[in-house]
Amino acid sequence: MGSFDRSDLKERNRATVYSLFATKRAYSKADIARESGISAPTVQKIVEYFESLNLLVSAGEEEYLASADDPLGLSLGRRPQPLRLNPDSVFTLGVEYDGLRLSIGLIDAAGSLRSLVHKKITENVDTLIDNYLEAQVLESIATAGLPKEKIAGLGIGLPGTVDQDHHILRFAPLVGITAPLDLSVSLATLEGSLGFPVVVENDANAAALGEYACRFDGDPGDLLFAVLGRGFGAGIVLDGRLRRGKRYFAGEIGYMVFDPLWHATFSKPGWLEVQTDLASFWKEAERERGPSEQALRRVADYLAVSVTDICIVLDIQKVVLGGLQRLTFGERLLELIQERVNRLSVLDLTCEAPLAQEPGVMGAGRLALDRWLKRVFEGP
Numbered sequence: 001m002g003s004f005d006r007s008d009l010k011e012r013n014r015a016t017v018y019s020l021f022a023t024k025r026a027y028s029k030a031d032i033a034r035e036s037g038i039s040a041p042t043v044q045k046i047v048e049y050f051e052s053l054n055l056l057v058s059a060g061e062e063e064y065l066a067s068a069d070d071p072l073g074l075s076l077g078r079r080p081q082p083l084r085l086n087p088d089s090v091f092t093l094g095v096e097y098d099g100l101r102l103s104i105g106l107i108d109a110a111g112s113l114r115s116l117v118h119k120k121i122t123e124n125v126d127t128l129i130d131n132y133l134e135a136q137v138l139e140s141i142a143t144a145g146l147p148k149e150k151i152a153g154l155g156i157g158l159p160g161t162v163d164q165d166h167h168i169l170r171f172a173p174l175v176g177i178t179a180p181l182d183l184s185v186s187l188a189t190l191e192g193s194l195g196f197p198v199v200v201e202n203d204a205n206a207a208a209l210g211e212y213a214c215r216f217d218g219d220p221g222d223l224l225f226a227v228l229g230r231g232f233g234a235g236i237v238l239d240g241r242l243r244r245g246k247r248y249f250a251g252e253i254g255y256m257v258f259d260p261l262w263h264a265t266f267s268k269p270g271w272l273e274v275q276t277d278l279a280s281f282w283k284e285a286e287r288e289r290g291p292s293e294q295a296l297r298r299v300a301d302y303l304a305v306s307v308t309d310i311c312i313v314l315d316i317q318k319v320v321l322g323g324l325q326r327l328t329f330g331e332r333l334l335e336l337i338q339e340r341v342n343r344l345s346v347l348d349l350t351c352e353a354p355l356a357q358e359p360g361v362m363g364a365g366r367l368a369l370d371r372w373l374k375r376v377f378e379g380p
Contacts, residue, residue, distance in 0.1 A: 007378070010377075011377045011378055013036075013038050013042060013046060014046055014049070014050075014376070014377040015373075015377050016036050016038065017032055017036060017038070017043065017046045017047075017050070018050070018055075018085075018373065018377070020032060020035060020036065021056065021083070021084065021085040022085065022110065022111070024084075024085065024110060025084075026059035026082040026083065026084045027082065027083060027084075028081060028082050028083070029043050029044060029047055029081070029083075032047070047083065049379070051083075053089065053376065054086055054089040055085065055089045055090075055109065055376070056083045056084070056085065056086060057083065057084060057086040058081070058082070058083060058084075059082040059083055059084035060082075085109060085110055086109065087108040087109050087110040087112060088108060088109070089109045090108075090109045090150060090151075090152045090369075090372065091106055091107060091108055091109070091114070091144075091146060091150050091151055091152065092106075092107045092151065092152050092153045092154065092155065092365045092366075092368035092369045092372065093105070093106060093107070093137055093140060093141070093151065093153075093154045093155070093365060093368070094107055094113075094154075094155050094157070094206075094210075094358075094360070094361040094362055094363065094364035094365025094366070094367075094368070095133070095154065095155065095157065095361070095364055096156075096157040096203055096206065096207075096358070096360035096361050096364060097125070097128060097156070097157070097158055097159075097203070098159055098175075098203065098229050098230065099122065099159060099174065099175035099176075099230060100120065100121075100122060100230070101119070101120055101121070102119045102120075102121050102128070102136065103116065103117070103118050103119075103358060103360065103361050104116070104117050104119075104136055104137065104140045104361070105117075105358055105361035105362065105365060106140060106141075106144050106146075106365075107361075107362060107365030107366060107368075107369060109369070111213055111362070111365075111366050111369065113357055113358060113361065113362050113365075114144070115140070115143070115144055116357075116358060116361065117140060117143075119136070124175075124176055125158060125169060125172070125175060125176075125177065125181065125183075126181060126183070126186060129156075129183065129186040129187065130189070130190075133156075133190065134190060134193050134194060137154060137194060138194075148194075148195060148196075151194075151196050152196060152197075152368065152369065152372035153196050153197040153198065153199065153368030153369070153371055153372055154190075154194065154196065154197070154198045154199070154368055155198075155199050155200075155201065155206065155363075155364030155365050155366070155367040155368035156198065156199070156200045156201070156364060157200075157201055157203035157205075157206035157207065157360045157361075157363065157364040158172070158200060158201075158202065158203055159172045159174065159175050159202075159203050159229070159230070159231065159233065160172025160175070160177055160202065161202060161247070161248045161249050161252065162200050162201055162205075162248060163248055164200075164201075164244070164248065166182070166184065167182065167183045167184040167187055167200060168180050168181065168182050168183065169181040169183055169200075170248075170266075171249070171252060171255070171266065173266070173267060173268055173269055174230045174231045174269060174273075175230070178266055178267045179266065183200065187200065197368065197372075198368075199364075199367050199368055199371055201363075201364060201367055202233070202235070202244075202248070202251070203227070203233065203360055204225060204226075204227045204233035204234050204235040204251055204322070205235040205242055205244065205251065205363070206235070206359075206360050206363035206364040206367060207225055207227060207235055207322050207354075207359035207360040207363050208223060208224075208225035208234075208235025208236065208237050208242065208251075208359070208363065209235065209237070209242055209363035209366060209367065210356050210358070210359035210360060210361070210362035210363030210364075210365075210366060211223065211225050211320050211322070211354050211355065211356045211363070212225075212237045212240075213356075213362070213363075213366060214354075214355045214356040214359070214362070215318075215355055216240070219240070220239045221237070221239070221240060221318075222237060222238050222239065222314070222315075222316045222317070222318065223235075223236075223237040223316070223318050223320065224236055224237075224307060224310055224311060224314075224316045224318065224319045224320070225237075225319075225320045225322055225354075225359065226253065226303065226306075226307050226319060226320070226321050226322065227321075227322040227323055228299070228303065228321065228322070228323045228324065228333075229323055230278060230282070231254045231269060231270070231273045231278065232253045232254035232270070232272055232273055232276070232278075232303065232306070233251060233253065233254060234251035234252075234253045234307075234310070235251050235363075236250055236251050236310070236314070236316075238314065238316075252270070253272060253306045253307075253310065254269060254270035254272050254273040255270035255271065255272070256270065256271065256272045256306050256309070257270075257272075258271070258305075259271060272302055272306060275302055276298060276299055276302045276303075277298070278299075280295070281295050281298070281299055285327070285329070290328055290329045291329060296329065296332060296333050296336055297336060299333065300333060300336035300337045300339075300340055301340060303321075303337055304336075304337045304340035304341050304344060305340075305344065307319050307337075307341065307349075308340075308341050308344045308345045308349065311345065311347065311349050312345060312346070312347060315347070316349075317347070317348065317349060317350060318349075318350055318352070319341070319349060319350065319351045319352070320351075320352055320353070320354055320355075320359075321333075321334060321337065321351060321352070321353060321354075322354055322359055322360070324353050325353050325354055330353065331353075334351060334352075334353060337351050338350075338351045
């Protein structure tokens, strides 16, 4: 049995209190103690600490009554002093890049998307980080009218596998990455220029986290977030935790193989992406009338097989298909995929479009926010 560490308990208690306010409800100190099981004196210290960071502010009585479990009972006796999360206390930026489009969004302390810009660019990933991203991030901050001191971090979602420990990008031939790319120097330089931390994640993983936060509101659950872009990717959340894998390869469904004669290499797309012929599909999609029904059915066939197999093996019920909400033919493609999943699976699987406005941007921003919160929870 491990030794008791008081600092771990402090961190857990702070995280527990924050998670209550992250539901965007107002709470009194008595509410917090009752719902969290944390002692009243400890709650008092945590509230004072969060108030010193401007993370918690006073809530109006009407706001409190509207969110309380027993508003009628609150009309009697001593009035509580309700508190709420201050969404303007700190901000992060979320970036998503797919090789063709750069999206930058501003995320507040409550995890909500406050602003968003899209720009069409075709830079290599290293060029993007070295020569382009700093100016775009600073422009977004200036447009929002925020001092840079209000920004707690930047999250970047990139196609390919991202080694979190060594900042190495792999398996992204569709954006020109055919050999491992070390981003550590570029990211350190960017952090130094911006003056706040930068975290990098696989784009599908970031999108899965953004969508998960929108759907589950902190409750543990499972989600498969599949992305149709220039390639196939997915983010997998199991029991509320993102599954990256020891080699950070979890969710790379484009490399799924159903051909025993296939020879896989770093320098070309995976078997599923080749068989689906996504290059031709997107060329057709650029036409005024969009892709043909035959092309839609081809993509639906392969994507349905891949998500069905993953969901059966992991017993996941919910599949969200990212990117379809931006496409004029997205609803039809989703309908075709659901039809095939219904036929292929012995389990009840549901395929849906995202609920989050920009899952990738929001997920990347929330990763940066989570890093800041971890430092807050570990603080004095």
